[in-house]
Amino acid sequence: MKKTHVKTNDVIFQTVTKVVAFIIIIYSLHLFFSGHYTPGGGFIGGLMTASAFVLMLLAFDIKTVVNTLQVDYIKLTATGLLIAVLTGVGSFFFDVPFLTHTFDYVQLPLLGKTALATAVLFDLGVYLVVIGVTMTIIQTIGETE
Template sequence: MKKTHVKTNDVIFQPVTKVVAFIIIIYSLHLFFSGHYTPGGGFIGGLMTAAAFVLLLLAFDVKTVEKTLNVDYIKMTATGLLIAVLTGLGSFFYNVPFLTQTFSYVDIPLLGKTALATAVLFDLGVYLVVIGVTMTIIQTIGETE
């Protein structure tokens, strides 16, 4: 039996996907950084970023996305988990309960007086873990080989 390959016309879908994925990633970063004062944070920011990556996987083939992003999601997950755990362990050096956060105000050029919190580091770990695990699951489910 002869296999027929149906070529899809992605003239509109692929360029629109590039723009929409970029907007989703920018919004996910906004959610990540605003999560300390409003709803958001590392978890939802990571899910939004993973959603943008899945959209890219739908518009382009897996090999193109892997070549473009060049990310090992297992290593990303491990790095995020390490960051989150080390952030929690840092509280033991100051004899305070596990995952106690602290913050300080720092004068940053062009930004002025800015609050820096250790919770951002923990959220960064969560962000990386969520992207890594989500993309590993999606790619494992989507494998056809």
């Protein structure tokens, strides 16, 4: 006799997930941007974002999440890796060692004097790679079950 797994109608869980996933993603962006001066950065920000996506996979079925997000995680991983590598290679154009980063202060509207660092680009690449790899692994495991 074949057992079939029927997903129950978890309205409360799905509603709470929508709010909590939004909060997790916002906090992951905060960790991403504060990672240059305090603990955080692209790796932990990417893990937090992937955890929000996993929470959505738990609350909803995989088809709903895939149709909602419509992200090719393999291409996301490749894009992140390309950004990270190009950030490192960019230092060669200025005759400095690989992955040498620099920063400058700029005056931005509403934000005032803000430091912009090239390390943000490298962290963006790491952020995208972590999300892409984590979600590829999770979805591969989920699809085989």
